Amino acid sequence: MKVLVLGGDGYCGWPTSLHLSDAGHEVVIVDxxxxxxxxxxxxxxxxxPITDMKQRVKAWQEVSGxxxxxEFGDLLDWEFISDVVRRHQPDAIVHFAEQRAAPYSMIDRRHAVYTQHNNVVGNLNVLFAIQEFVPECHLVKLGTMGEYGQPNIDIEEGYIExxxxxxKDVLPYPKQPGSWYHLSKVxxxxxxxxxxxxxxxxxxxxNQGVVYGTVTPQTERDPRLINRFDYEEVFGTVLNRFxxxxxxxxxxxxxxxxxQIRGFLDIRDTVRCIELAVENPAEFGEFRVFNQFTEEFSVNQLAEMVVEAAGKxxxxxxxxxxxxxxxxxxxHYYNAKRTKLLDLGLQPHYLGDSLLDSLLxxxxxxxxxxxxxxxxxSVDWREGRAKQRVHKAPAQPSASL
Ligand SMILES: NC(=O)c1ccc[n+]([C@@H]2O[C@H](COP(=O)([O-])OP(=O)(O)OC[C@H]3O[C@@H](n4cnc5c(N)ncnc54)[C@H](O)[C@@H]3O)[C@@H](O)[C@H]2O)c1
Known part of the structure; x- marks a missing residue:
């Protein structure tokens, strides 16, 4: 299949691009x-130490053939993204290309506006590009388990009767997102x-849980293919940070x-879940929702596991x-369903001792x-404005922010 990976230079997008390429798909990265x-x-x-995009794909060409x-460009640029979709005629588009840090969206008004503008408008452009140029293309979009919040009942996969x-009716599961970023996903x-x-x-x-880890079988094949590992307070996810x-x-x-209990998954399962979704497309007219995580942990449990692994x-x-x-x-109560990707063949990696050791x-x-x-x-949900070391303007300010 020909697959566009939007956001293919990012933490999830880069190893997914390698994984899909290794599985025989024709991959085009857009970032x-x-x-x-x-x-x-x-x-x-x-x-x-990640290398730049050009070195990355050159290294992959050398090790894999x-x-x-x-395609370097911005999803907010309609001329750019519509041209890319029209020229490549993809069978599937995997869409990772969003501002994905909740704390970043909570820095101040401009970062909240940047996040929702970038994510919502970029996604809308992708929808219109598909409709106009490749109506049969399957969109695989990264949402987050954070869209649901933490209700006092079981979380279903997208819909609830x-x-x-x-x-009676089957309706979209209620959403209670916890940041301006999570709201953009809703x-x-x-x-x-x-x-x-x-x-x-x-x-x-x-609806992906929190991803941990950095290594996949493909990124290990050459040091220039190494994946990013965010650890600071804005983009670092909890286990990486611990x-x-x-x-x-x-x-x-x-x-x-x-x-606080959340769903988690290994980056190796992220790339496999995307492959499963791409190779088993939704029906025409179907808005299919999968909960993409493998295990639930409280923050305390994770911290205790890291203490134990460090001791070892x-x-x-x-x-x-x-x-x-x-x-x-x-x-709080937390029990979220996660059967649909398992039914398609996902074999999860669990956060056992060896995984934690390799992360450490x-x-x-x-x-x-x-x-x-x-x-x-340094970003406080209650403040609504920047402080300390966080810069005052988003990386890509637009005149309207
Ligand atoms: N990392 C996680 O734990 C996690 C958890 C749940 C959901 N997700 C979702 O998965 C997706 C990927 O997350 P990630 O951790 O890889 O993020 P990331 O920030 O590492 O990667 C996102 C990529 O998209 C690019 N991008 C952003 N806006 C763009 C635009 N307008 N045009 C073109 N490129 C753009 C960025 O340059 C970056 O390379 C996001 O949508 C995120 O919400 C991630």
Whole structure:
């Protein structure tokens, strides 16, 4: 199949591009590399030394003999994205290309506006490009489990059967997102569902949990293929952050009581889930929703697992409960369904000892690149404006922000 990977230079997009290419698909990456600019804005960098986009695809060509084409450009630029879709005529579009950090969207008004503008308008352009140039193309869109929030009932995969005043219907599962970023994903989901309804488009919304890890069988094949590993407070996800904190002897920063439960998955499962969705497309007119995670953990459980794994590697890690910068439930019920990707053949990697050891080993290997100044949270959900080290303007300001 010919697959466009939008956001193919990012944390999930790069290993997915390699995985799909390795599986025999023709891959075209589309990216404006704004994530690399955001590193400059936040005065930080990936823990791992990532090479630039051109070197990455050159290295892949050398080790695999496969070519990945790259289109540099912005999804907000209709001329650009419509031209790319028209020229390549993809069978599937995998859409990762969004601003994906909740804390980034909570810095201040401009970062909130940037996030929703970038994500919602970019996604709308993709929908219109499909409708106009490749109406049979299957859209595989990355959503997030954070769209659902933490309701006091089981979370279903996208839809719930409701009985109300004696009548029944299957309706979209209620959404209670916890940041301006998560809200942008909810807006995207509604727009995609609407496009499926009115145009007969086919789409899969992958409500992904928190991804951890960095290595896949393809990224290991050459140092130039290494994936990014975000560890600072804005883009770093919780397990990656705990591992680098342990590696530099910083206490593991559990926000508040630490009873926050979320769904998690290994990056190797992310790439496989995308492959499964691409190779088993939704029906025309169908807005299909999969919950894409493999295990649930509370923040406390993760911290305790990292302490234990560090002990096995011969060093001590300790936990510090710090004031929670986010507005969220710190103790709650959580039980989310996740059967649809398993039914398609996903065989999960579980966060057993060896996985945690390998994560910690990466943190130890690149310990010298860790900047301790970007570890503690500086973005507060209650503030609504920038402070301290966070720069005042988003990486790609537009005149309207
Ligand atoms: N990383 C996670 O734990 C996680 C969890 C749930 C969902 N997701 C979703 O998966 C997707 C990918 O996440 P990630 O961690 O790889 O993020 P990332 O920031 O590493 O990658 C996103 C990529 O998209 C590009 N991009 C952003 N806006 C663009 C635009 N307007 N035009 C062209 N390119 C643009 C960026 O340059 C970057 O390379 C996101 O949609 C995110 O919401 C990620």
């Amino acid at each position: 404006n590399c704004v994530r690399r600019q955001i590193d400059h804005e936040l005065a930080t960098q990936s823990l791992t 496969q070519t990945i084409a790259v 409701i009985e109300h005043n004696g009548r 807006h995207d989901s509604h727009n995609i569902a609407f496009a499926c309804r009115i145009w007969g488009m086919r789409a899969t919304d992958l 591992c680098i904190q342990a590696a530099i002897g910083h206490p593991l920063t559990v926000y508040g009581k630490g009873g 590697l011969g060093f001590e890690a300790r936990i510090d409960n710090i004031p929670n910068p986010r507005v969220e439930k710190e103790e 080993n990466i943190a130890l290997e690149y310990r010298d690149r860790i900047d301790p100044d970007v570890v503690m949270p």
